[in-house]
Amino acid sequence: MSSLLVSVQTEQSFLGCILLDNSFDYKLEEVSEDYFSNEYTRAIFNSMIELKSDGLSIDLVNVAEKLKMKKVNLELSYLVDLTSICKTYSIYSYVHTLKEKYVRRTWAEKFQVTLNKIMSGEDLDSTIFNFENETKNVYYEDTYKDDISSISQSIMDLLEGGNISNIKFGIxxxxxxxxxxxxxxxxxxxxxxxxxxxxxxxxxxxxxxxxxxxxxxxxxxxxxxxxxxxxxxxxxxxxxxxxxxxxxxxxxxxxxxxxxxxxxxxxxxxxxxxxxxxxxxxxxxxxxxxxxxxxxxxxxxxxxxxxxxxxxxxxxxxxxxxxxxxxxxxxxxxxxxxxxxxxxxxxxxxxxxxxxxxxxxxxxxxxxxxxxxxxxxxxxxxxxxxxxxxxxxxxxxxxxxxxxxxxxxxxxxxxxxxxxxxxxxxxxxxxxxxxxxxxx
The missing domain is CATH 3.40.50.300 (P-loop containing nucleotide triphosphate hydrolases)
Structure with a gap:
């Protein structure tokens, strides 16, 4: 698969950062298993999520044990190698890259499905409508502001304007x-x-x-x-x-x-x-x-x-x-x-x-x-x-x-x-x- 859509090294580096420093475990909540294109990195990520949920340390031994329970055939040396290729100060850029690759893959897949529908003669308007519905929640970046600070600022801007609605029924x-x-x-x-x-x-x-x-x-x-x-x-x-x-x-x-x-x-x-x-x-x-x-x-x-x-x-x-x-x-x-x-x-x-x-x-x-x-x-x-x-x-x-x-x-x-x-x-x-x- 194209390097524009996948970066296994970034997936490995992100996981290595979590293994090296558990204080970054909150970053696990910012990504999902869909961000991982490789079956091994996806299995490691899911194991880390389970350990965090159970309140256990995310270390080499615990992750290896989780993988063994899942019947994932990975040597401990593979996990050790993850910690050697990462730089913890780059974890923020790793998260950004994981999201970017995921969005690119998603759009590419949706485009391919849509192209197949068009080429097979399906109704064009319905095809576009379905494409919009399937992809409208896929973002290149998290630009939607749902924190209370952003919402409060939005309300203040509306109230200072003196008129939240700029259209009247006229009745x-x-x-x-x-x-x-x-x-x-x-x-x-x-x-x-x-x-x-x-x-x-x-x-x-x-x-x-x-x-x-x-x-x-x-x-x-x-x-x-x-x-x-x-x-x-x-x-x-x-x-x-x-x-x-x-x-x-x-x-x-x-x-x-x-x-x-x-x-x-x-x-x-x-x-x-x-x-x-x-x-x-x-x-x-x-x-x-x-x-x-x-x-x-x-x-x-x-x-x-x-x-x-x-x-x-x-x-x-x-x-x-x-x-x-x-x-x-x-x-x-x-x-x-x-x-x-x-x-x-x-x-x-x-x-x-x-x-x-x-x-x-x-x-x-x-x-x-x-x-x-x-x-x-x-x-x-x-x-x-x-x-x-x-x-x-x-x-x-x-x-x-x-x-x-x-x-x-x-x-x-x-x-x-x-x-x-x-x-x-x-x-x-x-x-x-x-x-x-x-x-x-």
Whole structure:
């Protein structure tokens, strides 16, 4: 094997240092048996680990006895030779070299496996996805800081900045309860069909764009043209039915052109209706480096592995989206359907999630959108200072009352708020209690 991948002399020298001076035995914890390419050096290393664990001295006699018990045929002279070729002051460089060789070997092996898969015609995106998952924890150096001093400094830097989250939902209730859209966090928006989960996601997206942030929107329910048309509706107030019919006046055309021009100028929106796997999402993220990813919706994504178990497949997709938040240090919002079995009950906890409760558990924050049943409207009318009939009349005019529920917030409390949802404008408007009528 190439000297770039293996250095048996370094392996021997490291072990010789431990035999010469047991005060260096703590260095055994900084390496693993995988760092040793030679069967004899690996056996000696494992024997030293066992002696240290048993509280015994790591000397020539004890190591030789351990090897004998393992039926490793090594002469005592081999161990003596180890102590003669090493320099204890170089043990730090030995550790560094052992790690470097191990990482080189690991990458070479993974590259070879990946090359074989590519040459055999396996799906390219899945091959890349699997390669990333297998190698993301292999480092040339230990650059990840997990000591309390480094973490404390990171927290101080954030607090001194005065604003840990640099992205807001742009919806007062959500920003007050959750605090904002944080890097490394997964937020789930869930609702039954036609209650407005896509509309709420688009409203959040447009608010994020106003902050100069880049958004990747993955849609598996609608075409990219439909999603853009919904954005135009939210920005212009021209309802989607009017745009679809083509019955648009001159002033409305002018407004649409202006909005599209602004969107093109900023180039912060990316809408994709072809991506259907997490592997493809990761590939697109590497290309455009968005600040926020929105997936509409998770049950329509294709799992990376066919597990013949829908619950496990959906759980796997959710877990992979959660990993994206950490691997790319970004925010992800996933949309989800709710179980029909909940009927008209207000959704709370994990039970309402369709097909997998992992959607709830993987998420840092969970938002439910719920349309109150007619039986619950009395309570809503009383809190809002309206009559039940006026709420029902508003619904007939296309403006329905909904509850936006923060069912889970890792850093806050669970709350809900009444909103008016205008279906023609695809817009949510927060309602204040005891304020009478609402117009959206």
């Amino acid at each position: 007062k209730f959500l920003d007050e309860v959750i605090g904002g859209i944080y890097k490394g966090e997964l937020t789930t928006i869930a609702a039954k069909s036609s209650v407005g989960k896509t509309s709420l996601a688009l409203q959040i997206m447009l608010n994020v764009l106003k902050q100069g942030k880049k958004v990747l929107f993955i849609t598996r329910e609608m075409s990219k043209e439909q999603i853009l048309m919904r954005n135009l509706t939210k920005k212009t107030g021209i309802n989607t039915n009017k745009m679809k019919s083509g019955n648009i006046g001159a002033e409305e055309w002018k407004l649409i052109v202006e909005v599209l021009s602004d969107m093109n100028k900023d180039n912060l929106i990316f809408i994709n209706d072809k991506i259907h796997t997490v592997a493809q999402i990761r590939k697109r993220i590497r290309q455009i480096k968005p600040d926020l990813l929105i997936v509409d919706y998770v049950q329509l994504m294709t799992p990376s592995n066919n597990l013949s178990n829908r619950e496990r497949e959906v759980a796997g997709i959710s877990r992979d989206l959660k990993n994206i938040t950490l691997d790319f240090n970004m925010s992800v919002i996933q949309l989800s359907q709710l179980n029909d079995e909940m009927k008209d009950f207000r959704p709370m906890g994990e039970r309402p999630m369709r097909e997998s409760k992992a959607l709830f558990h993987d998420s840092n924050n969970v938002l439910y959108i719920h349309e109150p049943s007619e039986g619950d409207l009395e309570e809503a009318a009383r809190k809002l200072g309206r009559s039940k009939d006026s709420i029902l009349n508003a619904k007939q005019n296309g403006i329905k009352l909904v509850e936006v529920i923060v069912a889970k917030c890792r850093d806050g409390e669970k709350k809900f708020k009444y909103f008016a949802y205008n279906g023609s404008r695809l817009h949510f408007e927060e309602l204040k209690e005891n304020m009478g009528g609402y117009v959206c």
